Amino acid sequence: MAGPVTVGKTDHWGSRFGFIMAAVGSSVGLGNLWRFPFTAGENGGSAFILIYLFSVLIFGLPVLMAEYALGRHGQRSAIATLRKITTDEKKPKAWIGMGWLGAIASLLLFSFYIVISGWVFDYIPQSFSGAFANFSSEAELLNASIGQAVSEINSQITTVHLSSACAFVSDGIITQVAVMVDGQETFRDITVGDVSGCRFAETTSNKLEVFAYTAVFLALNVFILARGVRGGIERAAEILMPAFFIMLLGIVVYACVTGDLGSAASFLLTPDFTKVSFNTVLAAVGQAFFSLSVGSCVMFTYGAYLTRETSIPKNACLVAGADTFVALIAGFAIFPIVFAFGLDEAGGPGLLFVTLPIAFGQMPTFIGAIFFTLALFAAFTSAISLLEVGVSWLEDQKAIGRVKGAIGLGLVMLLFATAYIFRGDLIDHADFLSGTVMLPLGGALIGIFAGWIVPRHILETELGTGPHLKLVLFLLRFIIPAFIFAILITGIYAKFAG
Ligand code: PFF
Numbered sequence: 001m002a003g004p005v006t007v008g009k010t011d012h013w014g015s016r017f018g019f020i021m022a023a024v025g026s027s028v029g030l031g032n033l034w035r036f037p038f039t040a041g042e043n044g045g046s047a048f049i050l051i052y053l054f055s056v057l058i059f060g061l062p063v064l065m066a067e068y069a070l071g072r073h074g075q076r077s078a079i080a081t082l083r084k085i086t087t088d089e090k091k092p093k094a095w096i097g098m099g100w101l102g103a104i105a106s107l108l109l110f111s112f113y114i115v116i117s118g119w120v121f122d123y124i125p126q127s128f129s130g131a132f133a134n135f136s137s138e139a140e141l142l143n144a145s146i147g148q149a150v151s152e153i154n155s156q157i158t159t160v161h162l163s164s165a166c167a168f169v170s171d172g173i174i175t176q177v178a179v180m181v182d183g184q185e186t187f188r189d190i191t192v193g194d195v196s197g198c199r200f201a202e203t204t205s206n207k208l209e210v211f212a213y214t215a216v217f218l219a220l221n222v223f224i225l226a227r228g229v230r231g232g233i234e235r236a237a238e239i240l241m242p243a244f245f246i247m248l249l250g251i252v253v254y255a256c257v258t259g260d261l262g263s264a265a266s267f268l269l270t271p272d273f274t275k276v277s278f279n280t281v282l283a284a285v286g287q288a289f290f291s292l293s294v295g296s297c298v299m300f301t302y303g304a305y306l307t308r309e310t311s312i313p314k315n316a317c318l319v320a321g322a323d324t325f326v327a328l329i330a331g332f333a334i335f336p337i338v339f340a341f342g343l344d345e346a347g348g349p350g351l352l353f354v355t356l357p358i359a360f361g362q363m364p365t366f367i368g369a370i371f372f373t374l375a376l377f378a379a380f381t382s383a384i385s386l387l388e389v390g391v392s393w394l395e396d397q398k399a400i401g402r403v404k405g406a407i408g409l410g411l412v413m414l415l416f417a418t419a420y421i422f423r424g425d426l427i428d429h430a431d432f433l434s435g436t437v438m439l440p441l442g443g444a445l446i447g448i449f450a451g452w453i454v455p456r457h458i459l460e461t462e463l464g465t466g467p468h469l470k471l472v473l474f475l476l477r478f479i480i481p482a483f484i485f486a487i488l489i490t491g492i493y494a495k496f497a498g
Helices: 016-027 030-042 046-074 078-088 093-128 131-153 162-171 192-205 207-226 229-258 261-269 278-292 298-303 312-340 348-360 365-397 402-422 425-453 456-463 467-496
Strands: 159-161 176-181 184-189
Touching: 016 229, 016 298, 016 312, 016 365, 030 046, 030 093, 030 278, 030 312, 030 348, 030 365, 046 078, 046 261, 046 278, 046 298, 046 312, 046 425, 046 456, 046 467, 078 093, 078 298, 078 365, 093 131, 093 192, 093 207, 093 298, 093 348, 093 365, 093 402, 093 425, 131 192, 131 348, 131 365, 192 207, 192 348, 207 229, 207 365, 207 402, 229 312, 229 348, 229 365, 261 312, 278 312, 278 425, 278 467, 298 365, 312 348, 312 456, 348 365, 365 402, 402 425, 425 467, 456 467
Parallel strands: 159 176
Antiparallel strands: 176 184
């Protein structure tokens, strides 16, 4: 694994605001809007959220600080920084492997992240065209016309499982759908939620269209990365993130006013610990790492562009705070609607794409379009940080310029994305492997490396001295590795043991 210890980065963030927007932009993304609500929904809601908040504070934040600190110390891509530290400090070269693990995790994440971004993209023109506005009338029409047909020809009511109903809903053939409630099959009329669910299924099954949107999203990523740190990543984040925040607040206010806020609040705020298992804890820790963008060395890379004047502890708290705020607020945007329309809160990855369009259908069409546009902005600023790990490595380790590096990596990622478009179930596996296993594993390794291997004076220079450093070091050395390994082993065992 020996290799050249290269020269440091010359490109830096232009301003503190620019760095914060880029860092918050990396953290705030589909993890907050898409992954957090459905993971919370599948894991019982509030108890999960409580464990999630602890995970952010105890596991996520210290690792985030360590990544920024080591990144700024190294002034290189993640792998090159680890090579420099192990060479300078005469430490085992095996630690460079941690950078490789991070790079693989971020590219794996990126490969499916862009497909979900493609779905978001696809929903923008659909919102504009007013497709969501007809959900309730479509459902009513279906139920009424079928009721009439039944009385006219006295035929039997057709009953179909919801999963296979989608194609028929639009043809008006289905009268009732079967759903599982508490393990029991129940029959009921078609609801607005069914029609919305079918719309989502139709969207993802239109493979050519999803491919086109994914490819355009990817091309924009490549374009911005090719423009560099200050002129590309920072500029994009400075424009996209403030716009995102303003719009999100508007949507939340609307959801709380018009949705079932009471049920949502009790689901999100009254912990039911009977629903907690090792899997829940693993999911919460994984989500904390995913949402904060830590554990995959992405923040090493962003830290490398930090100027000396920036306070890492302060900014890390700010980034983690903003990210957590957005995740919670996304919960308050989505669950009132879920409960108001009797949707399944454990509906899985489709939750965002099924619930919100129902609400948007009842607002002026531009609102839904703006929301999905902003979700796309958030996804965009996260995706560029994931691909930057690879681009930055090619740049300073292989002397491949940013333009060539971004295009080359982009093409490879397109191949992976195509596989997910055609085999949607692969997304779940890639998400579990990268988001739930590799990120916490990377986090534990970063904890051990920063806490035990890196000389203390490096962390003192980067993080300052004082009680906060003692606390961060304690968490990095003892708590993070011990807990994460225990949770990982038990959680993975529990998953595969059923
Ligand atoms: N934090 C991003 C989100 O919440 O969508 C996703 C992400 C970006 C994960 C960068 C990991 C990462 F390194």
